[in-house]
Amino acid sequence: MKSQKRATKRRKGVSARERNMRRIESNDRESQTMHFLNDVFEGLRNVLPPINIERNL
Known part of the structure; x- marks a missing residue:
């Protein structure tokens, strides 16, 4: 298989x-x-009312 190169697009006129x-x-x-x-x-x-949830880490 031959590799194909894609042409890169360049922005023209953008300083x-x-x-x-x-x-x-x-x-x-x-x-x-x-x-x-x-x-x-x-x-x-x-x-909203406050909710207190204890977590075990």
């Missing part, structure tokens, strides 16, 4: 600055999502 901006924007969206989820879970903690 380092553009990649950096996209990464920053993506990180910002992820941060906003995590803050939202944390707020939702905090709201649930305030509504």
Whole structure:
């Protein structure tokens, strides 16, 4: 069998600055999502009664 090489696709016209901006924007969206989820879970903690479960480790 002969090995087949695949051509790698290169992004044309995407500068380092553009990649950096996209990464920053993506990180910002992820941060906003995590803050939202944390707020939702905090709201649930305030509504649900506490449960004490002892675990044997």
